[in-house]
Amino acid sequence: MSLKVQNNKAWFLVLPVLVLVMFSAVIxxxxxxxxxxxxxxxxxQFFWNGLGWFEEMVQSERLHAALGRxxxxxxxxxxxxxxxxxxxxxxMPKKGFWAxxxxxxxxxxxxxxxxxxxxxxxxFCRVDxxxxxxxxxxxxxxxxxxxxxFDAWVTxxxxxxxxxxxxxxxxCYAGLQSIPQAYYHAxxxxxxxxxxxxxxxxLPKISGxxxxxxxxxxxxxxxxxxxxxxVTGGGPGNATxxxxxxxxxxxxxxxxxxxxAAFSLMYFLVILLVSWVFYTVMVTRDAEQxx
Amino acid sequence: xxxITLSNLAHTYTPEGGQQSDFALKEMNHIWxxxxxxxxxxxxxxxxxxxxxxxxxxxxxSHGRVFFGENDVTDIPAEKRNIAQVFQxxxxxxxxxxRENLAFPLKxxxxxxxxxQARVAQVAKMIGxxxxxxxxxxxxxxxxxxKISLGRGMVRESVNAILFDEPLTVIDPHMxxxxxxxxxxxxxxxxxxxxxxxxxxxxxLTFAENVVMLYEGEVVQIGSPEALFESPQHTxxxxxxxxxxxxxxxxxxxxxxxxxxxxxxxxxxxxGNLSGYTQIGIRPEYIEFCGAEGLPCRIDRVEDIGHxxxxxxxxxxxxxxVVMPAGAPIDPTMTYLHFPAEKISVYKDHWRIExxxx
Numbered sequence: 145m146s147l148k149v150q151n152n153k154a155w156f157l158v159l160p161v162l163v164l165v166m167f168s169a170v171i172x173x174x175x176x177x178x179x180x181x182x183x184x185x186x187x188x189q190f191f192w193n194g195l196g197w198f199e200e201m202v203q204s205e206r207l208h209a210a211l212g213r214x215x216x217x218x219x220x221x222x223x224x225x226x227x228x229x230x231x232x233x234x235x236m237p238k239k240g241f242w243a244x245x246x247x248x249x250x251x252x253x254x255x256x257x258x259x260x261x262x263x264x265x266x267x268f269c270r271v272d273x274x275x276x277x278x279x280x281x282x283x284x285x286x287x288x289x290x291x292x293x294f295d296a297w298v299t300x301x302x303x304x305x306x307x308x309x310x311x312x313x314x315x316c317y318a319g320l321q322s323i324p325q326a327y328y329h330a331x332x333x334x335x336x337x338x339x340x341x342x343x344x345x346x347l348p349k350i351s352g353x354x355x356x357x358x359x360x361x362x363x364x365x366x367x368x369x370x371x372x373x374x375v376t377g378g379g380p381g382n383a384t385x386x387x388x389x390x391x392x393x394x395x396x397x398x399x400x401x402x403x404x405a406a407f408s409l410m411y412f413l414v415i416l417l418v419s420w421v422f423y424t425v426m427v428t429r430d431a432e433q434x435x
Numbered sequence: 436x437x438x439i440t441l442s443n444l445a446h447t448y449t450p451e452g453g454q455q456s457d458f459a460l461k462e463m464n465h466i467w468x469x470x471x472x473x474x475x476x477x478x479x480x481x482x483x484x485x486x487x488x489x490x491x492x493x494x495x496x497s498h499g500r501v502f503f504g505e506n507d508v509t510d511i512p513a514e515k516r517n518i519a520q521v522f523q524x525x526x527x528x529x530x531x532x533x534r535e536n537l538a539f540p541l542k543x544x545x546x547x548x549x550x551x552q553a554r555v556a557q558v559a560k561m562i563g564x565x566x567x568x569x570x571x572x573x574x575x576x577x578x579x580x581x582k583i584s585l586g587r588g589m590v591r592e593s594v595n596a597i598l599f600d601e602p603l604t605v606i607d608p609h610m611x612x613x614x615x616x617x618x619x620x621x622x623x624x625x626x627x628x629x630x631x632x633x634x635x636x637x638x639x640l641t642f643a644e645n646v647v648m649l650y651e652g653e654v655v656q657i658g659s660p661e662a663l664f665e666s667p668q669h670t671x672x673x674x675x676x677x678x679x680x681x682x683x684x685x686x687x688x689x690x691x692x693x694x695x696x697x698x699x700x701x702x703x704x705x706x707g708n709l710s711g712y713t714q715i716g717i718r719p720e721y722i723e724f725c726g727a728e729g730l731p732c733r734i735d736r737v738e739d740i741g742h743x744x745x746x747x748x749x750x751x752x753x754x755x756x757v758v759m760p761a762g763a764p765i766d767p768t769m770t771y772l773h774f775p776a777e778k779i780s781v782y783k784d785h786w787r788i789e790x791x792x793x
Contacts, residue, residue, distance in 0.1 A: 326522035329493050332514045334587060335543040344528040344539075432574060 179405035197406035207407065209382065210390040217297075217386060218365045221304045225361060226354070228305065229312025234346070236317055247317075250310040262374025265303040269375070289376060293383035296376045300384055303371060308361060315357040319350030352426070359422040363415060387411060437504030437595050439467040439490060439628065444499035446485055459485045461653040462499065467596070470626040472619075474643035476633060478675065482652040483632045487598050490630065492516045503595050519588025520598040524605060525580030527572040533559070534568040537586045544591070558590045561624075562617060578610040585614075589621065596628040603638065615642060636676050648672050664718070670785045673716045679745060681780075682722070684753040686715045688781055691790075696751025698730050703776040704790030714782040719745070719758040721778040724769040732772045737765055748772065 180197055182190035201207055232250075237243040253261070271277040271288050280287040289299040323346065331341045347354075369388035372378065378385035378393070385393070391411065395404035446460040460482045467473060467490075475483045488494040489501065492513035500509045508516055528536050537555045546554070559565040562582050567575075572583060581602060588597050599618075603611045619642065622629050633639050639646050640660035648656045648663065648671075655669040656662075667673035673681030686693040686700070688709045693700045700715070732750035739761070746757040746765065750772055757772070781788045 324524060324526075326524055326526050329488075329491075329513070329520065330522065330526040330584070330587075332493070332512070333491065333518065333520050334540040335514045336539070337543070340543070344530060348529045 176405045176408055179401045180409050183402050193402065197402045198410070201403055201406045201410065204403075206390070210385055210387050213383075213385065214366060214387045217300070217368070218362060220301055221308070221365050222358065222361055224301065224305050225309045225312050226358060229309050229357065230316050230350075230354070232309065232313040233316035233320055233350075234342070236313070238321070247314070250313060252310075253307050254310050254314075256307075258370035259374055261303065261307050262371040265299065265306075265371070266375045269299050291380055293380055296380060296384050299375060300372050303375065304365065304368070307371070308364070312354075312357045312361065315353045316350050319353040320346060323349045352429070355422065355426050355429075359419065362418060362422075366415060366418075437506075438469045439596060440502040441465045441467075441490075442500045442502065444489065444496050444501065446482075446489060446494065446496045446498065459652050460489075460496075461651075463654050465647070465654065465657070467628055467630060470628055471645060472622050472629045472631070472643050474631045474633060474639035474646045475649060476636060476639040476646050476675075477649035478634055481649045483634075483649055484600055485652075486649070487520070487600055487630065487632050490596070491518050491520045491598050493520075517591070517594055518596050518598060519591065519594045520600065521581070521584045521588055521602045523601045525577055525584050527575075527580045527583045529573040530571070532569050532571055533564055533575075533583055536572050536583050537564075537568075537590055540587055541590055554590055554592070558586050561621065562586050562589070577605045578607065578614065581606060581614065585618075589625075589627075594627060596630060599629065599631040599633075601633050602631075603633075603635075611638075618642065636678075640676075648675070650675075666780060666787065667716070668787045670714060670716060670782050673718075673780065677718060677720075679719055679756040679758070681716045681718050682753075682755045683714050683716045683782070684751070684755070686713055688713045688715070688783075693779070693781070695730060695753075698751060700730065700774055700779070701776050702779055702781065702790065706781055706788055706790050709781070709783050709788065711784045714785075715774075716780045716782060717774050717778055719756040721775055722755070722757045723773045723775070724757065725771050725773045726768045727771060729771040729773040731770060734765065734769065 178190070181193060181195075183193045183196075184190050236246050256264075268274045269277045269287075269289055271281055271290075277287065277289075286292075287295050289296045327345045327349075328341070331345055336344070367388055368386055369392070372384050372386060373389055373392075376384045378389040391404055391407055394400050394407065442464055443462055444460065444464070445458055445462040447458045449457045475486060477483050485494060489496045492508065492511060492515075496509065500507055502508065503516070513520075528539065531539065534555055537558060538551050541551045541554060555568075556565065559568055562585060564579070564582055564586060567579070572580065575583075585602070588594065603614060606614060615638065618629070618631075621627075631639070631642050633642075640663075644659065645657060646660060646663055647654055648669075650669065650671045656667065656672050658668075663672055663676045667676065667681060670681075670683055673683065684695055686695045688694075688702070688706050690707065691702050691705045693702055693713075693715045695715070702715075730750045732748040732755065735747045735749055735754075738745040738747065741761065743761050744759045744763055744765075746759060748755050748757060755772065781790065
């Protein structure tokens with residue numbers, strides 16, 4: 145039992161931040177919540193709909209299809225970008241001029257705005273004027289991302305890998321750089337194979353940053369919108385209509401605000417849930433290491 | 436196991452190191468006898484670790500050769516040399532258990548499962564890890580991790596030498612004592628050649644039969660702890676060994692006495708007339724106070740460090756430390772310092788000069 149008297153006046157100093165957060169986050173979110181539980185025909189008149197929109201969305205085959213595509217896309221880019229990023233990081237020069245050059249070159253894609261990335265690839269891959277598209281056609285490869293679903297997927301995945309592998313690689317590179325030389329010396333003296341050195345020294349040492357990299361790539365790719373929207377617009381057909389694209393179609397294209405709001409909330413909760421799982425894993429991992 | 440010979444060995448990190456000052460290690464010839472316990476002692480940056488890494492093969496020397504027994508191993512990399520090395524910071528494989536850690540070097544060398552398990556059990560027992568063999572190495576304390584590193588070196592029966600690179604730096608003081616004792620008993624039991632790098636004189640002097648003193652990339656003295664203390668071959672050794680170190684003062688040496696600030700101090704023999712930069716040195720432990728003859732001094736302060744007293748004095752413009760037993764009285768009659776002649780070392784350009792008899 146502590147008898148210390150606490151001066152609670154300091155809480156008032158938190159008020160300005162609270163007000164700002166209200167306006168920037170809570171109020172917009174509550175608007176969405178409002179739409180999710182009500183139906184409206186305009187005129188600012190709302191009719192209570194309970195969980196109706198949620199039930200409709202949970203059973204919607206359209207949403208299931210979009211979710212399936214989303215999970216597939218995120219799964220594929222994680223499976224490509226994470227091993228590739230680690231591989232690149234392992235093979236980057238450790239110091240000197242070439243290390244700096246590599247770092248700068250690899251950061252470049254990360255600095256390009258999303259819609260510019262989309263535009264670059266949209267043009268680059270066009271069969272009529274794009275360098276890649278024309279080259280593929282000249283080589284006799286039947287490639288057209290506007291008409292072939294498979295080609296559209298390949299294009300988007302390559303684009304995402306081009307855009308974001310650097311992030312994984314740079315984070316892993318930082319992790320690798322912090323491993324003391326003595327570990328590599330010990331591994332040599334123990335006659336460890338290259339694979340075992342990776343498996344038992346490098347991978348455990350970079351697992352912390354690697355988790356962060358995977359989390360970031362998961363969140364970003366799960367919410368991906370701009371780039372596929374610019375390149376394929378969700379097509380051909382619905383082949384590349386991921387969750388965000390579908391959501392925007394529903395909310396702004398069809399003006400189905402109720403279902404779209406319910407959809408948004410569930411979308412948000414899924415991301416929150418996965419982030420929470422990652423966070424918990426990381427925290428318990430750290431605690432284990434500090435023990 | 437084999438004797439390790441360094442022949443005309445020198446090393447520079449700069450590719451075209453023509454300058455003497457570019458050398459991290461200056462040319463040396465040295466033989467590490469099979470089964471010896473050596474300490475490599477010197478201040479930070481003197482080349483100790485470089486020398487150790489050359490012996491283990493992590494660094495290829497720019498000049499000279501390294502022999503294990505009769506074999507020239509200069510061009511053989513660390514993984515093929517069959518040495519063990521324990522580093523300053525404990526290196527363990529975090530995701531493995533203690534048992535897997537100890538078995539790792541043997542497994543990589545293709546030991547059979549039964550052999551490996553038997554050897555691991557034996558080594559674990561020796562270094563007191565047998566109770567925790569199936570625990571993951573990750574969460575263990577620094578001292579236990581360092582024991583694991585040591586164990587990984589010991590499991591290979593045929594290692595040519597075990598090299599220690601300041602292995603106790605991150606260990607708590609009370610554990611240091613235990614680990615050091617354990618190292619000594621392991622040495623006695625198995626007779627591996629052990630080379631122990633440290634900048635801590637206590638560690639070096641308690642561990643080794645032979646201490647190799649390095650200073651600025653040069654071996655300045657090789658000898659028993661006693662020799663380092665009683666007759667330092669270089670002023671650096673005198674200064675570095677001992678706490679406080681040897682008192683050194685510039686002196687003019689003429690025949691059998693030295694002149695310090697106009698006062699003649701008798702020496703135990705004749706040194707002739709030395710030219711160059713001459714100094715005399717004496718350990719604080721051997722200086723006596725007296726009332727009338729010797730070097731006039733002024734006591735500046737007295738430091739009590741428990742088991743003894745360090746008296747900081749000034750004589751002939753030089754700071755001189757005197758060590759006295761704890762509780763020894765200090766009184767105003769202590770105005771002169773007496774240097775016993777047989778305890779005075781004479782240095783010319785920092786190297787010790789032996790006297791002739793005159």
